[in-house]
Amino acid sequence: MKKYSDDYLIEEIKLCAKRLGHPPRVRDFPHYSLASKRFGSWKAFLEAAGLSIYNGRQIKSVNSRYGLAKAAQEQALTLGHAPNSNEFKYKHIVYEFFSSWDEFIKFTGLKPNEQFVKNKKVYTSEELVAEVRVVEANLGRIPKCYEVPHAVYAAVRKQYGGWKSFLFKEGFSEKAPTMNSNIHKGGEKV
Known part of the structure; x- marks a missing residue:
C-alpha cells in the first residue's frame, strides 16, 4: 500500500x-x-x-439556458477543454433546459474534445522545419508525426494540410503525398 x-x-x-x-x-x-x-x-x-x-442546493444558482452556457464556458477555461457531463458542475440542471448533452454543448458554442491552449505558439515554416530537424537528429531518421511535439504537429496540419505534405514540401522526403495510395490508375481499389 x-x-x-x-x-x-x-x-x-x-x-x-x-x-x-x-x-x-x-x-x-x-x-x-x-x-x-x-x-x-x-x-x-x-x-x-x-x-x-x-451542498447540491447551493449549486442550483444557475437558472437559465444562458446562465448554464456561461458557466460551461467559464469552466472550459479552467479545465482547458469543453467540460463533459461528468465534469460540469451544473449537469443536474442541464436536462431541465436541454434534451441532450450534445444539444447543450452546441448551444454553448463549445466543441466537444476541443483543447484550449493559452498563449498558443504560432510557428513559422522555418521554426517548424527546425523543430522537426531536431527530432530527426535525435532519432537518426525522419520522424513520424506522433514523434514530434503535439503543438508542432498541430501547426504542421494547419499550415500544410498533413504530415506527408509537410515532409515533401520542406524537402524531408522525395515522395509526394497521394490522395489514396490504395487506388490503381483504373480507379479500382486494391
Missing part, C-alpha cells in the same frame, strides 16, 4: 475540487477513507484543505 502524506491528500482534494467546480463528495475522491481516518472525519479533511462540505 502506498503511503500518502497529508500535504499530498490536501493537494489532491484541491485539484479534484477545481476539476469538479465544487467541493468533492466522498464518492468523488478515491482516497476518502484514508483522508477521513487521517483527519478524523471527511468534514475535518475538507476544512483542512480550505473547502466546505458539498
Whole structure:
C-alpha cells in the first residue's frame, strides 16, 4: 500500500475540487477513507484543505439556458477543454433546459474534445522545419508525426494540410503525398 502524506491528500482534494467546480463528495475522491481516518472525519479533511462540505442546493444558482452556457464556458477555461457531463458542475440542471448533452454543448458554442491552449505558439515554416530537424537528429531518421511535439504537429496540419505534405514540401522526403495510395490508375481499389 502506498503511503500518502497529508500535504499530498490536501493537494489532491484541491485539484479534484477545481476539476469538479465544487467541493468533492466522498464518492468523488478515491482516497476518502484514508483522508477521513487521517483527519478524523471527511468534514475535518475538507476544512483542512480550505473547502466546505458539498451542498447540491447551493449549486442550483444557475437558472437559465444562458446562465448554464456561461458557466460551461467559464469552466472550459479552467479545465482547458469543453467540460463533459461528468465534469460540469451544473449537469443536474442541464436536462431541465436541454434534451441532450450534445444539444447543450452546441448551444454553448463549445466543441466537444476541443483543447484550449493559452498563449498558443504560432510557428513559422522555418521554426517548424527546425523543430522537426531536431527530432530527426535525435532519432537518426525522419520522424513520424506522433514523434514530434503535439503543438508542432498541430501547426504542421494547419499550415500544410498533413504530415506527408509537410515532409515533401520542406524537402524531408522525395515522395509526394497521394490522395489514396490504395487506388490503381483504373480507379479500382486494391
